[in-house]
Amino acid sequence: MSARKPGPLLVANAHLVDGAGDHGIGDLAVEGGVVRAVGAGAGEGLDAERTIDAAGALLTPAFLDLHAHLREPGQEVKEDLASGLAAAAAGGYGTVVSMANTTPPVDEPGLVAELLQKAERLGGTRLRPAAALSRGLGGETLTDFAALQQAGAAMITDDGIPVADGRVMRSACEYAAELGLVVQTHSEDPSLRAGGVMNEGVVSQTLGLPGNPDAAEAAMVFRDCEVARLTGARVHIAHVTCKRAMQVVEHFKALGVPVTCEVTPHHLTLTDAALEGFDPVFKVAPPLRTEEDVAYLREAVRRGVVDSIGTDHAPHTRAEKERDLLTAPFGLPNIEVAFALLYTELVLGGELELDRLLWLLQDGPAAVMGWPAPRLTAGAPADLTLIDLTRERPVEPRRFLSKARFSPWAGEMLRGWPLLTLVGGAPAFELEEVAS
Amino acid sequence: MMATVDIEIPTPARERKRNLLDFADWSVAEVQALFETADVMAQVLTRTIKKVPALQGFTVGTLFFEDSTRTRLSFERAARAQSADVISFAAGGSSLSKGESLKDTLQTIDQMQADLYVVRHPAAGAPSQIARWTDAAIVNAGDGRRAHPTQALLDAYTFRQRFPGFDDFRGKRLAIVGDVMHSRVARSNVELWRKLGGEVVLCGPPTLLPPQVAPGVHRSHRLAEALEGAHAVMTLRLQHERMASSLLPSLAEYVARYQLTERALAGAHPEALVMHPGPLNRDVEIATEIADGPRSVIHAQVANGVPVRMAVLYTLLVGKR
Numbered sequence: 162m163s164a165r166k167p168g169p170l171l172v173a174n175a176h177l178v179d180g181a182g183d184h185g186i187g188d189l190a191v192e193g194g195v196v197r198a199v200g201a202g203a204g205e206g207l208d209a210e211r212t213i214d215a216a217g218a219l220l221t222p223a224f225l226d227l228h229a230h231l232r233e234p235g236q237e238v239k240e241d242l243a244s245g246l247a248a249a250a251a252g253g254y255g256t257v258v259s260m261a262n263t264t265p266p267v268d269e270p271g272l273v274a275e276l277l278q279k280a281e282r283l284g285g286t287r288l289r290p291a292a293a294l295s296r297g298l299g300g301e302t303l304t305d306f307a308a309l310q311q312a313g314a315a316m317i318t319d320d321g322i323p324v325a326d327g328r329v330m331r332s333a334c335e336y337a338a339e340l341g342l343v344v345q346t347h348s349e350d351p352s353l354r355a356g357g358v359m360n361e362g363v364v365s366q367t368l369g370l371p372g373n374p375d376a377a378e379a380a381m382v383f384r385d386c387e388v389a390r391l392t393g394a395r396v397h398i399a400h401v402t403c404k405r406a407m408q409v410v411e412h413f414k415a416l417g418v419p420v421t422c423e424v425t426p427h428h429l430t431l432t433d434a435a436l437e438g439f440d441p442v443f444k445v446a447p448p449l450r451t452e453e454d455v456a457y458l459r460e461a462v463r464r465g466v467v468d469s470i471g472t473d474h475a476p477h478t479r480a481e482k483e484r485d486l487l488t489a490p491f492g493l494p495n496i497e498v499a500f501a502l503l504y505t506e507l508v509l510g511g512e513l514e515l516d517r518l519l520w521l522l523q524d525g526p527a528a529v530m531g532w533p534a535p536r537l538t539a540g541a542p543a544d545l546t547l548i549d550l551t552r553e554r555p556v557e558p559r560r561f562l563s564k565a566r567f568s569p570w571a572g573e574m575l576r577g578w579p580l581l582t583l584v585g586g587a588p589a590f591e592l593e594e595v596a597s
Numbered sequence: 598m599m600a601t602v603d604i605e606i607p608t609p610a611r612e613r614k615r616n617l618l619d620f621a622d623w624s625v626a627e628v629q630a631l632f633e634t635a636d637v638m639a640q641v642l643t644r645t646i647k648k649v650p651a652l653q654g655f656t657v658g659t660l661f662f663e664d665s666t667r668t669r670l671s672f673e674r675a676a677r678a679q680s681a682d683v684i685s686f687a688a689g690g691s692s693l694s695k696g697e698s699l700k701d702t703l704q705t706i707d708q709m710q711a712d713l714y715v716v717r718h719p720a721a722g723a724p725s726q727i728a729r730w731t732d733a734a735i736v737n738a739g740d741g742r743r744a745h746p747t748q749a750l751l752d753a754y755t756f757r758q759r760f761p762g763f764d765d766f767r768g769k770r771l772a773i774v775g776d777v778m779h780s781r782v783a784r785s786n787v788e789l790w791r792k793l794g795g796e797v798v799l800c801g802p803p804t805l806l807p808p809q810v811a812p813g814v815h816r817s818h819r820l821a822e823a824l825e826g827a828h829a830v831m832t833l834r835l836q837h838e839r840m841a842s843s844l845l846p847s848l849a850e851y852v853a854r855y856q857l858t859e860r861a862l863a864g865a866h867p868e869a870l871v872m873h874p875g876p877l878n879r880d881v882e883i884a885t886e887i888a889d890g891p892r893s894v895i896h897a898q899v900a901n902g903v904p905v906r907m908a909v910l911y912t913l914l915v916g917k918r
Contacts, residue, residue, distance in 0.1 A: 370722070
């Protein structure tokens, strides 16, 4: 896709919205991979190779996902860069940070460079690989942060595996602070989590499944926030799932500690009661919590405590998810449905304003990373998503571009589906009807 | 040669059940009917020729993903005593380590066309998953910590049979002592005993009791308090790994506080029955003189396993629709 420079493009009559506000109905001209002009008459003087009539649709900066498992290298049976980035584009994402818990883990500069080169060849949604915090994700020896950063690593994280040793976390944060790198944490105390496969509570008691208490998460979030305070590092707490952990984050934010936090689409919409059918599709880490936790997360989102929504898109093979609940792996695929799910459940559900949801997918994650806020302004990269907020259709896993063709929301009617995702001015995803 | 039988086996009150996963969708009347069927089966087992053709032509598959000799033996006896064919599959979790999914394993076995599977699995919910993937009936023979419904049935059946002057479960109190947290036997007994109208008291150290209990279920950390007025006392096997995982300080402390002894039983109902799902840790959770004493119905529990499981297989396979 990137082999050919995309021709000039005009998106006409779109509802233009970005983090700076609602710009009303207008046109947006794209040339040379960047936004050329915005507003009425944006197309003047543009020798458009293509004009898209976007009447009735929302044009907004493409989303940023700071948390996706694209499984390359080594786990291509679950997902690879091509399928994962295509799925991301279908979800409206223009940039994705891939997690490092691959086989081998992304713990060497060469692996970061290789991923970047491959993604460059593929074109489409931009890849910003995360690098492992510890060698082999072993939690003992730090990786070469500076060299990894040099090679293009976007952040440092052992995500998937909590950093059990507090001293290792401290050292990592000291190094990262000096280099200006974000450290993303998977904060669960492994000893308190023990063998838990779901949230510990009434439901786990009834189902007889080993529980993982919210205290495991809250305690580790506390430690990681303390380390952020101690070192001044920019610590980004991935997937906060419970009230107690969120309260801890709030506490440290109020003190001015440089912590940021993420919530996921599934923790905002599902509870541990989903496990009652004994379907391992709902087995995720940290686990789905209670109604009270979900309500608190939603409130935290509204109050602006949450910095970003990351998908934690974690594809597996269907066969792996057809194991029993003790041996099936943690994680679910969601990057293609994340926006429609959150728009339907939260925005149409009357719990969240659309601009707030967009902020959590655009300006929020950009601020976490220290990237420029994505804007619909002349000169900005033409990473754009066109969304039909009125379009309603069921979640159909068999049509996923991800290799993981199953979903907790299979069959659910959702509204707000991306029609087109442009990255650097070129379509990374496009519904057939838009193309024709 | 098979004996001709002219016994009349009662059928459940409502439509035929497909599965016995737990008791969630079983009515009291259905459970009572099952006990009555078990009475008939028990009578069959007293005959010279302990076999009826009730399940002739049916195939029962035992799928044991976790080791068990006694439960499987009991089910196989129950199937063969009704002339069913039995096929056995024992995995012990090994197929999972080879990377085969539970669904693949099941679908391979399902090509043998069994009519009913008896499933034991180390993971809670596995029999429910399997029930989604096959048309055969499923009997849960123990899944993780979740449920072991035929054990609970044979326990209740034994109480019904052995408690002097038994008329009803209502007003009867069952005390379950020990590692309730990790026990599927305890979970199923709580579920069934409550369904039948009885009271349940759970007793053990805080680390071995679930923090939340269902309405009508009591918790106690004191053995004497828990046994007060109990009509049945069930002690659970103490797994030695509980000490290693720091759930218990020492065996000695557990024995001192929770071993079922003559003295501990003093406050129970004078005719209280003592039960144990086995296998016994003699002189750990239960004193030998109690296990072998007059109140003990431990052997009756094992013996009743066969007619109760016969009744379960019969009810699921040929009970009236």
